[in-house]
Amino acid sequence: MDGTLRIDVKGLHYKELNARLREAANGYHRIDLLNVFGQRYIGTDIRRPLEIHIYGVPGNDLGSFMDGPSIIVHGNAQDGVGNTMNSGEVIVHGHAGDILALSARGGRVFVRDGVGYRAGIHMKEYQGKRPTVVIGDTAQDFLGEYMGGGVLLVLGLGERHHARFVGTGMHGGVLYLRGEVEAHQLGKEVGVAQPDENDRKVIEGLVRDYCRYFGKDPEAILSGEFRKLFPLHLRPYGNLYAY
Amino acid sequence: MKTYLPPRFVVERDPDRCITCKGCVAQCSFGVHSYDREEDAIRSQDELCVGCHRCAIFCPTGAIRIKRAPQDYRPNANWTPEAIEDIIKQAETGGILLTGMGNDKPYRIYWDHLVLNASQVTNPSIDPLREPMELRTYLGRKPDRVELETGTLKLKTRLAPQVAIETPILFSALSYGAVSLNVHESLARAATELGTLFNTGEGGLHSKLYKYGPNTIAQVASGRFGVHPAYLQMARVLEIKIGQGAKPGIGGHLPGEKVSEDVAATRMIPRGTDALSPAPQHDIYSIEDLAQLVHALKEATNYTKPVSVKIAAVHNSAAIASGMVRAGADIIALDGLRGATGAAPKVIRDNVGIPIEMALAAVDTRLRQEGIRQQASIIVAGGIRSSADVVKAIALGADAVYIATAALIALGCTVCQQCHTGKCAWGICTTDPILSKRVNPEIGARRLANLLRAWSLEIKEMLGGMGVNAIESLRGNRLHLRAVGLTTEEMEVLGVRPAGS
């Protein structure tokens, strides 16, 4: 036994799938799920390191509230990947849907291609917890909305950035963007700067991880131009109220 | 004749705090306070006090408190102090009781019986701070449909003039002469800053303010004061004033004392003469006459500006409004029972007209029944006190609202109802050159702009709560309203269901 369990989950309801996953989690280091078609909440209630390989298209809320496992999706993912995730890693060999890493407070998410609306919305950080999201292609509107912490890196490897309201309401964390973006695409709470030496280190580390996962050339990506988007204010709405 | 009127207010002065600086003497335009040289003390004549609080606010040591005078009449639900005192006044003068501001009677305020909806679970509320929230409204006549050039995506339809306002709140008619030039300038600057419009009222526009034309509604009233080609050209919207909510069926009377040099030049009448606005427009005795004036104004400005027609809300407003739309009005302005004024006979102000909520609901419903609602925008006035009132008005069917009393309050008005005296201690409703300096147009514009900004933010919060991100999705959306404590008949007129249903 190589410590790998393979389960064909075609037609299984998510409850059954996740029950089997919980059961198997104690005996194996790696579990391969075959023929996944839309089952939700995979990896949610597993609190130990475990490699879960998904073949097919996992359902919504993949890895939500997750605390420890690594999930590798061999294909596209849907909405809500890494929802309120605590720790662990999700690697998507394809694209992902909306609200990627919603309110994530730790862990890492790597998406080879693009993502949908509101990626990284309300990501937060506290003490040692700092969620990280890397997107290979680009994102749709409201990227980094309400962002309150963590690192969002968007590599722009496909089409040019067309997202609007990028970083709207951002009040913490940092968003690195490779490639052109125009002022009207940005939320009014966002400042733009050149990455400094520290930023370059973070970017380089993440780009190398990304390339390792997806078999790409880091030098070609690193030679591109990066921008750092940061919150202008800790309290963007400080003067909104009358008392 | 000895007056039998008791004082309405008492001035309480804390002798320990008063430093005899005479600030109150200078501030009071009604002569309440005077300095007694012999005693080195300030005296106050309570009977002259109108309760405007100017002295109290400006007293550097907070020594003055204005209190309502205790009414010592025997309690009587029928013969109220007001009824008694009105009779005393008329017995002593033999005149029509004149007053300022709006109806102060406890007619039901329907806004306070309507509650708004909010999203829970089935649709997300939208956070207006981070997500787009659109308040822009276009005023003007809309066609029934849009046509394209055959086989293309090119627009073929030519729309009648459309005027964008960035928030659905406009400043209602306040005529120069009734209010000071500084007030006009404050309104003009705030409207420009916020991307909305202010209304000149019926006294023309001082030439100094013509530069604010793109944010101006120029009123054309029965007196035609200050109406000339340049005035019509300057404005973004023209408004024919038929009536006013505070005094439906009544004309205006600006006393000669208020007709200063500048007012005279603006109104184009000799200095010191009374400026009289006839009760009707004497070229409009019928709906076809209204059409004639509407089209005269359109011809005079080469069809570049929407023409609004303003009426007081009266019993058959719905039928009148339908006629107005068919007469070519691009905007219908409705002014309700609680609309204010610089001067009106008290008996008219307090007894004539209908609440704006009812008039609005009836007009919107009628125009829809006739399939012509899109042919005119509806602006409502008369008693809009808060952003909640604005939102409820739009949900009932308005495109936008006019505010005037609220704007004056922003400038300092305390609704003391002395506008008709010309002695406004806050320097608002006066043309006295010294008193008018009390409104600094820079600061006045700031206060007004702040008010509109605050209300706009609140409107966005309410829209977001209801799960819509454009004000047009609220317009006429009575499903977002529910009634609390109204009769079946009232709910039927308002087109609103009871809360809980």
Add this chain to the structure above:
Amino acid sequence: MKGMSYNNPYGDDKVISACSLFGMMDTSGRRFSSGDVVAAISSMHDRSNGLGGGFAVYGLYPEYAQCYALHIMFLSREARGEVEALLRANFRIVFDEEVPTRETPGIVDPPILWRYFVEVNGCSLGTPGDDDYVLEKVMKINTGCEDAFVFSSGKNMGVFKGAGYPEQIANYFRLEEYQGYLWTAHGRFPTNSPGWWGGAHPFNILDWTVVHNGEISSYGTNRRYLEMFGYHCTMQTDTEVVAYAVDLLRRRHGLPMEVVTRVLAPPLWEHIPLLPPEEQALDTALRQVYSSLLLNGPFTVIIAHQGEMIGLTDRIRLRPLTVGEKGDRLYLSSEESAIRLVCPDLDRTYIPRGGEPIIGRLAVQAGVR
């Protein structure tokens, strides 16, 4: 339909529901059976709650292609008699039969289901006047007749729907026996009604169908605007305003579908100045004139009619839609997994932007058979 109050006793203005959507079209016009569609919509079982499922099929009745195919549900035999008299008085009934069904676990208390293939008296040349005539009669039955409801009224198409999960509805209506070049499907999750047969999706008027996921928060505004143009919203589902709006804009105002979708989900005012001048002029005019038809609130819809399938989401994309393409096949779905289940090797799959219409059209209209 007075029986509606029996079916929907709460009398809500609109029935709010969340849902699963699926649409599948062969743009070459080749007809196919229900298998993939049913499999796909069933795989999203958890998005619905068994209170409504339905399907629309285009290219369904080639043998009666010139007839309006009226699918009608009756709650009583008397209602059927009453409606048939009305039909005979106003139409030529070319053929009619009971809609074939089979007993299905979970399907309880089905209404009597009948279909009528009718021609407008004397002529069936398909003049625009015919559509208005049929529309009026359908409205008349649906608002006036006791216990009768027309749930499908187009040509060469049909709607099959009811209270149940989509897979139960498919089984009940024996959908595997039908073929079409365009199918849409819906699984419903109404929040506040017992789920009555007529309230299930697709919603239909003439040959327009709409399946809808979301809530239209602008419903009151949309509805009151449409009432000015003679549309009466009596179905207590917010979806019907979508169908009426499309009918008004597309059929009566003659606007192309690309323009219709710009009315329903228009660009934000702040984005219009970024467009080319000609589009600025058009989008500004559309928002000025049709502001009351903006569909506000979270939604995804799949709209279909003869030869065309359109997917559209609200302009800030609060509900999901995924597109799949494989050769001549176009797929629209709430979730990609449902598409992959029936077509694992897609040429392309992507997520459209909010307000971006996805339009599938028959390559050659006449080729549909």
